Amino acid sequence: MVEQEHYELRLYVAGKTQKSTTALNNLRKYCEEHLMGKYTLEVIDLLVNPQLAEGDQILAIPTLVKKVPDPVRKIIGDLSNKEKVLVGLDIRPKV
Template identity: 55%
Template sequence: MTDTPKSPKKLVLYVAGQTPKSLTAIANLRRICDTHVPGEYEIDVVDLRQNPKLAREHDIVAIPTLVRELPVPLRKIIGDLSDEEKVLISLKVEG
């Protein structure tokens, strides 16, 4: 049996501090990933208040913004990620 492991999905969530919207986006993202791609994702949370230059470097125009870096092509979605179907479709996260 040669099950080839899937490459993990690399997701980066850009937030601005511990605001309610940021915390909601983090919780929604973890729930969506745990439900649809358990064990197949890696999430990095980047606080732009601690490192504001990253917003320009990574072309972040609004927060929270979720970026799927892997697999390519890069995909972005803006907001608190409360619309699960929109997140799955926009980022092509599922399976």
């Protein structure tokens, strides 16, 4: 069996807006379902740390950035489209 890679995810939000909260809840649900114990999630609030947006070239909020494994990917929005998120993160659903 091939060892599954560890995912490093960053979710950029701007305060506790409905869209940001929905994105975080959706992401946590997908990660628990498909990446149990195989991910780290960092939530960055750009209202608190606006300078951090530049490093990942964040242009819209909320934005999810998959840092590891390569390639780096970005998904913008509230992450409510599960299929789009899993494809964007290159996660194959368990059969």
